[in-house]
Amino acid sequence: MASHYPSVATRSIINNPITIDLRSDTVTQPDQSMREVMAGARVGDDVYGDDPNVNALEHETADLLGKQAGLFLPSGTMSNLTSVLAHCQRGEEVLVGDKYHISCDEAAGAAVLGSVAMHALQTDEFGRFNLEQVEAAIKPNDYHCPITRLLCLENTVGGCVQEQSHIDALVDCAKSHGLATHMDGARLLNAAVAQNLPPARLVESIDTVSLCLSKGLGVPLGSVLLGPSIVIERARRLRKMLGGGMRQAGIIAAAGRYALQHNIGRLAQDHQRTQELATALDGVQGLNFDRARVQTNMLFLQSPQMPALASYLAKRGIAITAIGESARIVLHMQIDNAALQQVVEAIQGFFERK
Ligand SMILES: Cc1ncc(COP(=O)(O)O)c(C=O)c1O
Structure with a gap:
């Protein structure tokens, strides 16, 4: 939110x-233990694919969320933007909650940099929109309209956990209309811990997920975008284009790996x-x-x-x-x-x- x-x-x-x-x-x-891990991290040039900690972080988060591949990015904003650009072409459209971060806190990056339109769906006090709103917002195959390509969800929204059966129903609806799906999971692990569910269950049916390391997990910065290998490869090129290809990023990735091991349960x-x-x-x-x-x-x-x-x-x-x-x-x-x-x-x- x-x-x-x-x-x-x-x-x-x-x-x-x-x-x-x-x-x-x-x-x-970062606490003292995280700082020690960062100080001792082995690093390499990640633009060459050489950084062992970045590679490991991408694999470990992909495993955690049950996805094929991961991509380490400097921020949640860049991760969401990269995903939208990987899914959508110029003149296509994203459906997204009106109070979601993608819709109102990312400086309209997808519109500015990708010529992708945002159709904001009104959300209630718990951050939800419903199936009827999604159905009504998907454009017909009519050359007056943009092509609706992607549904963006968020969990948690303003600290509210999105009910899993509702997410599953929204995703089924999107897929039945040929839409791809993306989850802004900046605080997905809060939602998983609150429901005592494996994180992968929360995004089982969703194509791409952006997971922030720099919120409750205590890492100084960084997000990981997870999804099918083919989409993540496209996202890797887009990340470079956006200036998010980092070199010895393992210092941060090591902090992320530490946080995944030690800071989720807390x-x-x-x-x-x-x-x-x-x-x-x-x-x-x-x-x-x-x-x-x-x-x-x-x-x-x-x-x-x-x-x-x-x-x-x-x-x-x-x-x-x-x-x-x-x-x-x-x-x-x-x-x-x-x-x-x-x-x-x-x-x-x-x-x-x-
Ligand atoms: C729900 C949500 N998504 C995405 C982001 C963006 O993360 P970043 O600040 O790393 O760009 C935030 C940041 O607070 C957020 O709250």
């Missing part, structure tokens, strides 16, 4: 050093702490949120006093993403129980002030 980046005004109030950063799980930093702790935060804030006068949407590591708050709350927290070293009366709080590996307790006390303290 469209992330809520802090406005310039909100950023400017964060002039105290941030000690507890709840703006996103992208702020996580996402459950972030989910548990998010529930604890929701419980602690439930009933606070002046603060609202939809408990049903608290499913993984995100909490979306509403309050007429939000700007003042954000400023109050910032003065105490706690950063949240606040826009108008809304705010997003994201829990991650750097928020332990002590930090959580400070956050609860600060928010409760703000609303209890006389």
Whole structure:
């Protein structure tokens, strides 16, 4: 779902050093063990296919998600863009949720760089659109229309896990109309852990998947695009074209491999702490949120006093993403129980002030 980046005004109030950063799980930093793995990583020139850690990461993520091949990219945005360009030609069209990252947080890259049109489908508060919307949006074979080529899904959406039977039904529908399918799985592993399902099950029927390493897994940067070998080979050329061919990228890939081994299971702790935060804030006068949407590591708050709350927290070293009366709080590996307790006390303290 469209992330809520802090406005310039909100950023400017964060002039105290941030000690507890709840703006996103992208702020996580590599821990000491990950840094040691990075420092000792064997590397090679990945544009020549020589980097052992990149090659291993691509194989290991492909295995994890049950796909034939993988491609390591610098960011989730480039991974999504590369996939859309690999699936679609000029004048073709993508169906995508109106609040999904591809639709509103990637600077219209597919339109600008690929002449690919986006048809945004309205999503509900859980990030869903339905089969009827997909059916209605697929264009007829009529030369007045673009050719509908690809359905893009996202999981999780704004922290909400997408129901698997619903995803499967959407994919079946897309395939029955000859569409390819792509999953923005920036936080797919949160969805897998929350449902206690193997990650491959979540994307079984989907053609390509973009998996971010730099969100809750704690890697400094990087995403892997997974899919059929033939699509990934096309994507490899596109990655070079977009300037994403990296050289000794194994330093980062080694961190990614480390995270896949050590940091997936611990996402459950972030989910548990998010529930604890929701419980602690439930009933606070002046603060609202939809408990049903608290499913993984995100909490979306509403309050007429939000700007003042954000400023109050910032003065105490706690950063949240606040826009108008809304705010997003994201829990991650750097928020332990002590930090959580400070956050609860600060928010409760703000609303209890006389
Ligand atoms: C759902 C989703 N997809 C894709 C991305 C893009 O990832 P990156 O910031 O690595 O480009 C993000 C980033 O926050 C995201 O939240």
